[in-house]
Amino acid sequence: MPELPEVETVKRVLEPQLSGRKILSAEIRRPQIVPHPDAASLCESVIGHTVVGMGRRGKFIETIMDDGSVMVVHLRMTGQLYVAPLTFPEEKHTHAVFRLDDEKELRFVDQRRFGRIWLIAHGEEDDFTGIGDLGPEPNDPAMNAEYLKATVGRRSTAIKTCLLDQSVVAGIGNIYSDEILFVAGISPERPSDSLSTGEWNRLAKAIPERLEFFTEKNAITAEDYLEGRGTDYRNTPFLNVYGCEGEPCRKCGRLIERTVINGRSAHFCPKCQK
Ligand SMILES: [Zn+2]
Numbered sequence: 001m002p003e004l005p006e007v008e009t010v011k012r013v014l015e016p017q018l019s020g021r022k023i024l025s026a027e028i029r030r031p032q033i034v035p036h037p038d039a040a041s042l043c044e045s046v047i048g049h050t051v052v053g054m055g056r057r058g059k060f061i062e063t064i065m066d067d068g069s070v071m072v073v074h075l076r077m078t079g080q081l082y083v084a085p086l087t088f089p090e091e092k093h094t095h096a097v098f099r100l101d102d103e104k105e106l107r108f109v110d111q112r113r114f115g116r117i118w119l120i121a122h123g124e125e126d127d128f129t130g131i132g133d134l135g136p137e138p139n140d141p142a143m144n145a146e147y148l149k150a151t152v153g154r155r156s157t158a159i160k161t162c163l164l165d166q167s168v169v170a171g172i173g174n175i176y177s178d179e180i181l182f183v184a185g186i187s188p189e190r191p192s193d194s195l196s197t198g199e200w201n202r203l204a205k206a207i208p209e210r211l212e213f214f215t216e217k218n219a220i221t222a223e224d225y226l227e228g229r230g231t232d233y234r235n236t237p238f239l240n241v242y243g244c245e246g247e248p249c250r251k252c253g254r255l256i257e258r259t260v261i262n263g264r265s266a267h268f269c270p271k272c273q274k
Helices: 004-018 039-046 145-152 159-164 174-184 197-217 222-227
Strands: 023-028 051-057 060-065 070-074 079-085 094-100 104-110 116-120 257-261 264-268
Touching: 004 051, 004 060, 004 079, 004 104, 004 197, 004 222, 023 039, 039 116, 070 079, 079 222, 145 197, 159 174, 159 264, 174 197, 174 264
Parallel strands: none
Antiparallel strands: 023 094, 051 060, 060 070, 070 116, 079 104, 094 104, 257 264
16 A cells, blocks of 8 residues: 555645646546545536646545635555646546646556545545545654654554554554664564653654655656556555565565564564664
């Protein structure tokens, strides 16, 4: 599943291609992907309007329209969102197509069909997407050691599980929770209420640092992004522990181990992470 660095990458690739573009027509072929308002209303609302910018909150991509409405996309497991020339062959499972005024289309493709598109009207309360329940962004100054300790410091849950909780910090998933805990030197299995002040400090520092690092490493040209159909945007050679089970730790040489915590895989170095 794409996490913050991947979703930010999608946003950064799409923003220059969509900003200033007028939507000439819109087609939602699987109405179920639009939980709000509904597929027909969404199409009707965006046609004739121009994209003025894009944003991101957690793993949600926001496309801001000139009437103040916001089209929100969550890619979930397998969603793909990309701009393609009209002549570019269409993929199977293309569920939504937005025709732009430059002979291109914004396409939403999703094999597993879990991805969603919402439209929040200007001034409308967003009770639909879940964005309102998100914790702070990792680079928000409010996301600091004191905040983390106050929010999850009394939970006996594994710290990895707390990092996956989108209401604690927005945007972290299975891969980057492992990477963050490796850099912070904390075992993913540690109960949150056992962390020391020094560990909260290291964790609060590692969260924005790792996500920013991987966002930068993911940087991709619009051409390469289209070539990969909006899927090939994760820079795996820089992962220290995730998917590295049985490989030597890059810091100490001990073999990276894998375990399962609350149903999610966790990768860690038994020596570097206490
Ligand atoms: Zn190590």
